Amino acid sequence: MAAMEVGSGLDALFAPASIAIFGASEDVTKIGGRPLQFLRKYGYAGAIYPINRKAGTVQSLPAYAKVADLPQAPELAVIAVPPDGVLDAVRDCAARGVKAAVILSAGFSELGEEGSRLQGEIGRVARSTGMRVVGPNCLGAVGVPEKAIATFSVALESSFPPAGPVGIVSQSGNLGSYTLRLAAERGIGISRLLTTGNECDVDVADGIAALVRDPGTQVILCCMETCRDGAKLVEAMRLAREARKPLVVLKVGVSEAGSAAAASHTGALAASDAVFDVVLRNGGALRVPSIEQLLEVGHAISIVGVERAPRGNKVAVLTASGGFGILLADAATAQGLALPKLAQDTQQRILSVVPFAAPSNPVDMTAQVSTRPEILAEVLSAVAADPACDAVLLQSANAFHVPRLRDVFLAALEQVRREHPSRLIFLCCRAPQDVRGQLNALGIPTVEGIDAACATLASLVRFGSASTSPTEGSFGSSSPSPTGGGLGWGHAQPLSPDVFSTEATAKRALSDAGLPVLQEVVATTPVEALAAARAIGFPLVLKIVSPDIAHKTEVGGVVVGVRSEAQLRDDYETLLARVRQNAPGARIDGVLVAQMAPAGTELILGTKTDPMFGPVVMVGLGGIFAEVLRDVALQVAPVDEAQALQMLRSLKAFPLLDGARGRNKADVAAAAKAVASLSRFAAAHADAVAEIDINPLVVLDAGQGAFALDALLVPANQEQT
């Protein structure tokens, strides 16, 4: 956990009583000229102090040579001087009692070592003085209702966005300001914009937490490329959940090409996108795939609110055209929405109004609705009353552009809104902005494209489902999720170093931690092997035990199917001889005499340590499923058995464990228990263990258990050989 509370001290950033601008310039195309111009043009009410070596006046305001000369300590400093002057400016600000500084200047860690060093210095000033510092190499921040503009973004050149409930936090200045402009063009009201750039002090997590605390922000939109402090991000998400403030995230760097670009752009050690995805889901954030969806979903949520978000994915689709109905059915299905058949009652009511309608789902009201628009109220009312659906999706290609139809449609929607105040009605339509505003005011979101509408609605469903789900990612729940709290790992009893040396020691440690293994004994003589065999019973497996041999099969160090004492004697000797020949230098601790596993389904189970989010646990089916088809489930460790079961069920190959095609059902409960045990072990020993591979975990028929047949532990700070 960061020493300071996440996101604290940022009030001065968004709502400062006064602003000083270092490097204030007469030239409004310069980064030191533009913020000043914006503050004056859009009417910031506080004091503005241009700071400029030459003093005099800048953009007709009196300028000062140093921050020390100002009549009062400015609350916010905007720093737009060349990079070599930034550290001094930051020190001067801290000395003068400035509360927050925004460094717009570039030329720091993005340019290499010297820049990184300088940036590190600035960060240390921030931490040691408590002055919050945004940037460097960022596009700054804007408090929209306060007109506190600490940015040089061209997005503000032509117009200032309307104030409203949507807050934007972005690492990338360009993505942030693009989001702002798109929002403004669509008439979406904004509370705050924060771009964090190189994040020497204030990062995205701070921004999220600050917007959680901001009473004017209801929905938080966030663009991220990386995360520099996993625990802080998890804490910020927890705050958002607790405050019931929806957090919509565009995390870029999904593809190989994209994440390579992100690593080079941010210079940060990248968390795996798959882990990031799990962390966001655990934290109750709503991840979206595009900047357009970020905006559509954020806007829709701000209109719909938590209460009216659909609790399930069942949608009634309503059109005036068979073709559009089919198109919407396809698009909705592709987004994971379902179109249940409407109730008989509902269909009857529809047919009583439009005898030739297709009354099931999608409902085709036919072109009749253009000549008799009053049909809409009746049909919509019938559909909205149907308990089989969680939401109503109405599509209209044109009605809101035809005055005669528009008014009847609006009246119908108002009426049905009154009748069904908590029912989500969602419009896929083209409409003039004023009409969209009227619809939005009724709590009805409007999206233009068909795919975009279905994607947005599907996000609302995820949002609504998370709001009511008692477990994972529970939105609005105040109890931290088990994984959300999972970032304080590594506080268990230290492991003995020998757990890393052989399969036998690894399995013993994991077995002590609750991972089931079959009976086995390390024998160092034929006599010991025989005694072990008598204790365990045939058939048996023999495996070489050596700290120098990770891949036993490759040196002939494994014999399976030993069925008699005579065979054991022979196999014991030949195994040792073979290994000595194939791996002459290897130390040999003995031969593992192990119970042979009955036939079952093989899983691959493992853990890895993500650089930002710590240990994660993975499970997949063995053979080609995990490795070729990449069918694996992932979760931040530790997980409990219910979560482990969820992981197993999420595998595409899960039917193989669940009795598909006449198989016996496998002991999924035992497998889940094994996953949970391993994850707890990995979390407890996160500092010492970098990676664990269990290959295979064999899962027997239901009730018969699941057993780790091989195990490898890789210590931290050592790559697997």
Added chain:
Amino acid sequence: MAAMEVGSGLDALFAPASIAIFGASEDVTKIGGRPLQFLRKYGYAGAIYPINRKAGTVQSLPAYAKVADLPQAPELAVIAVPPDGVLDAVRDCAARGVKAAVILSAGFSELGEEGSRLQGEIGRVARSTGMRVVGPNCLGAVGVPEKAIATFSVALESSFPPAGPVGIVSQSGNLGSYTLRLAAERGIGISRLLTTGNECDVDVADGIAALVRDPGTQVILCCMETCRDGAKLVEAMRLAREARKPLVVLKVGVSEAGSAAAASHTGALAASDAVFDVVLRNGGALRVPSIEQLLEVGHAISIVGVERAPRGNKVAVLTASGGFGILLADAATAQGLALPKLAQDTQQRILSVVPFAAPSNPVDMTAQVSTRPEILAEVLSAVAADPACDAVLLQSANAFHVPRLRDVFLAALEQVRREHPSRLIFLCCRAPQDVRGQLNALGIPTVEGIDAACATLASLVRFGSASTSPTEGSFGSSSPSPTGGGLGWGHAQPLSPDVFSTEATAKRALSDAGLPVLQEVVATTPVEALAAARAIGFPLVLKIVSPDIAHKTEVGGVVVGVRSEAQLRDDYETLLARVRQNAPGARIDGVLVAQMAPAGTELILGTKTDPMFGPVVMVGLGGIFAEVLRDVALQVAPVDEAQALQMLRSLKAFPLLDGARGRNKADVAAAAKAVASLSRFAAAHADAVAEIDINPLVVLDAGQGAFALDALLVPANQEQT
């Protein structure tokens, strides 16, 4: 093949010298009033004849009571009378020598049996007289340059689309007119619009063929819900390919909900969407997933042309922002595009202009490009010269809205266009319409959204690749594709009816057709079985042979692993006894004594007859792959061995056949040969065989062959039991 040439006789529809309107009305909100209003408002130059029982004048034109009263035979008739008057109107038109009629009236097959009968009558008039009839229940047609408007679409109410090279054919009137309006709003020029509705005579295939012949049309956009004549559609696609006219298709009804809605909307026996997909690909049509993509892709192709379409998927991405670069890399990758590393030379050239650029791919020119826009020409020129890339994707969030930047950017793009005339340059940007027009005139498409831009570019790649591919879907190739020509099936020697009775007879027939099977003999006595065993050699499999037993295992009718003569004697008797007990009524023809297959990888192989496109062949890996993971490949029969190999390679589980994880490589060539043989058999006997199931086809190690271990043939007109 249809009796008439596909798409013939439609000149009079799009460019008539004169138009009569049945049911012409004074009231412009009526479907009989609106076409007349449009024709006059937008300045149709030919003669217009309102037809109306009351005669007099309509919309200040002299009206006539009957078509017989007209001073000349109108070339086109628009029929907007109540449904019960339509057949008479059609007959009158045919009698008067009208060349084409558009029936806007609804109330036919969409309303049930009586409507279908009436519609059938109208179709027969069309076919017997040669007058082409569009509709009924359609939104009509428009010849844009001729202003020949035979529609009541509200899309024309506010404005008429600009004339241009894009033609639109749609079954759904609403989808067609929505496409038209979107096109007009984006300044995309249109040649013709045809909506076909219930398709009593003219269907989508006719429309495509007519636009192929229309010299003013360069790109054809098509919305389809169903196909009523597979051979006609295949022929229309062949014509488009031959004429090198790109055909972009939005086929709706992909999902279960969507295709159910399509079946109910069109009343047609639906082809499977998966088969439709293959047919479109074979025909060289470019399928898109949304109406927005239909337009973007169509427009982009009309700008880029066949010559400049990229031949491969390698794209150089160019931005002024790291964040956008990552986002584009993700979006491009998601669409199947690749971002190769740029050549050292290229990177050097970029760095010499912008020392702090990220010079690889995505290229980040940094915000420098806003202060020194002349950078763009240099960087773009370097990137366009890089031979590693098939296309350049330039993104700009804002530049084209800033006058200072816009002009420099335009000049840079003009310069690079001159330097690299055949290089595809693709812009993802927001820009005013006049700027977009200037860019488009340079052969540079512009798309606004990031996902939309990458999807459109990916479609251009598919288009460009198909243009050069010598085999499948070869665009512009004049030789019909093997499958394109495959619709004239069913002309082989008739099959003996007993092929359907047992596994043994089925396998014999398939073996004669080239499908390899293992040695086997039907024995009717223990002595015959013994003789067979001696001829074949152990181990053996025994299977009951009975025309009444389709699922042999279920009645205990299979014994595997018979390894000696003694065992054979026992197993022969117990098998018969068991089957007699479990299936007491079944006729028993004997016991199949078959060579036992060596271990190998099991495929499921089969054919089905699609109601519209005839026999299709399917292959997938056995076990859960085909049935649970739905990993199957599909193609219209017959396929040759190269196509069969392509099908196998397209399976996600193909690595299992290809030596994944240390396996032996399987005999993929033999498997492909088996697929091809089966497909030829299915195509040759399409009239007699509804379905074939080979489960499994066991594929041995490379060089060892592939063998059908079981086979079932289902005769046409009989469901599988």
